[in-house]
Amino acid sequence: MVKNDPYAALRFREFNIFLLLRFALVFGWSMQFVVIEWQVYSMTNDELSLGIIGLCEFLPAFLLAPFAGHIVDKKEKRNLFMLCIALFSLISFGLFWLTSDAIESTWRTNTVLYGIYSLVFFGGVLRAFFGPTIFSLIALIVPKRAYPNAATWSSSTWKGANVFGALFGGFLIAWIGVHYTLGIIFLLVMIALVLVFQINKKPILNKVTNESVKESLEKGIRFVFNDKVILGALTLDMIAVLFGGAVAIFAVFAKDILDAGPKGFGLLNAALSSGSIITMLATTYIPITKNTGKKLLVSVFGFGVCMIIFGASKLMWLSVLALFFSGVFDGISMVVRQTILQLKTPDDMRGRVGAVNSMFVGSSNELGALESGIAAKLFGAPLAVMLGGTITLITVAVMGLKNKPLRNLDLTGDIEEHEKE
Template identity: 85%
Template sequence: MAKNDPYAALRIREFNIFLLVRFALVFGWSMQFVVIEWQVYSMTNNKLSLAIIGLCEFLPAFFLAPFAGHIVDKKEKRNLFALCITLFSLISFGLFWLTSNTIEDTWQMPTILYSIYALVFFGGVLRAFFGPTIFSLIALLVPKKIYPNAATWSSSTWKGASVFGALSAGFLIAWIGVHHTLGIIFFLVMLSLVLVFLINKKPILNSGNKETVKESLQAGLSFVFNDKVVLGALTLDMIAVLFGGAVAIFTVFAKDILDAGPKGLGILNAALSSGSILTMLATTYIPITKNTGKKLLVSIFGFGLCMIVFGASKLMWLSVLMLFIAGVFDGISMVVRQTILQLKTPDHMRGRVGAVNSMFVGSSNELGAVESGIAAKLLGAPLAVIFGGTATLIIVAIIGVKNQPLRDLDLTKDVEEHEKEEH
């Protein structure tokens, strides 16, 4: 196998199946989120109801993540993944059923609404398990020497599925309605459930460990907070999403500042996402293991700069260009972070570290939306984005100066060592 083979991970049958499963799931999950928001807002005409949806998913996903990581490390990963998908199919079918004419004609609107909230909450519980399970399973599907390549393809698949899922949801709602769109989502989930059984069961690397739940949670958190490289990578990504992101208030820019309307909103979202996807695919050809720490710092610093220019721009073409370049930097940082976590996490702790990663990054998306909304209300949307981008630059500079192990990180030796072990 060539040393810098861009298709190294794709030459492994089970990894290809995993990518298909992940694409179907993320595509469906992204569609489902958009459809639920549309349906709930149509029912209530209340912006607060959208905040409740985010809260219903965030609370269980955040607070259950450490316990989920402990369970994932103790269980067989393929079957656990299959169980998560099975339970997710119940949510998808439940939403499909709740939007049927029979239910809408016989149930009261508040009952349907609270049932949707309950299913979203259940989805938040599952989300706590999905993250660490997927993170752990990837490491069991490919040799360590191609972890960087596998991380790139996995991240690209996730990003592409989430983008196209969200876009497809809007078109499908317009063409076939909410109920039938949810039926397509249920089909995708069932397809992923069938495909996952084409992956063989995997060994449990932590089965002999007799740690209590408390000891296990402490060990996972201790590893993350004592490893400056892992902690630095997670912190940088969380800060970029929390302070540097402006996705939650793109509507304000499209409508009030750039006067671009709903089509402009779609273009802004597409610019950011397409930059990320193209870069992640490019990293399959361009190795990111050399000077890894500096690449991570530069990419997030560049992301912050682009968001500052975007916040100050009143020209549509400049705003789109800045978001595309910001997406390029975001794609680099995502692949680098996933590579660092895969190579630096011990096999027996992958579930717990994956859970902490979900807490850091997953929660920052929802909290970032809250921060952007509050800042936009207090300062106005342009100043809110400029403030967030500036905060990102300052924090990146501080971490770059203070965290020497991350700044000097080079994963080339790690990859070479894994190659020697496997030969």
């Protein structure tokens, strides 16, 4: 019988360093996205310019993900991670420089704007590499018996840094302005760059040298689509976020449906995020390896139900409660999905599988925002969210009935096999 140790992954020095540098990176990246959105909209007063920012980051991240996965599997992971962070520091410094008084007073507004778009596009290229590199590196830092716990701490760190980064970004813009906020982001990235040197180089587990790029990509994609457990887990997440998510239209609910104003808008976001963070931290104490498939299905089903309640609600307290519990279920599903991926992916294919995961997650987040906006325009925000929640429930029902390997998945045996590592 496996004893649950809530601090199993934290007992490894390199993993603690990894968490610190990941927090610094995600915190900075999240702040940077908020600050750039604010700056670009201030320069253009055009909502379309905000869409262009998302498009500039999404397109290269999505299109390059398969090639990035191939490269990650062939290269040493620590040095590749270091290179990604170093290049990210150039982006951060470039944005800091473009928002300086000297540049704004001598360059045309459109020139500065195109410079920002270019750096955001470059960031999208790096994003294609960050996902599979991080996914592969975790597996080389902790032994397999600690994978579930590592997935929990890593996901919690990512979520917390993402939420608080956006929050602090808004405060710092008001306090010290865009330029100096971007300077702080640059310092955070440099801290991460220093920390990554505290992690030792790792062995390259993919020794195949005569494999073409095409063969490598096909092998990675074929593995994901032939494994019903991994494909099912990724599909559930993609559908839930693509159709069931409503973050992009929270402003509509706060302003027009709930009559709650800016404070209500902040409260809706906080309710969703706090539910996710609290639950992910709680899963360090609660084992998720037993009946893993059923827990994933139940958590995504619960998420769908909560979103239907949120869409139908006209009461602020009920909407906040529904979003909090949707965050709870989302936190569980995120940790379970990452645990499944870590334990079921062969060591020599982690880069490619991580890349496919990035494509699923990236496309669902970005396209989900687009879907929410179009559906709200066509059907109204409440009905759009309820329809999305209903599609999520139907997907869970079909997956539960048709995908027996996922439904019956239990990872306890996988952990026990590696207890002596």
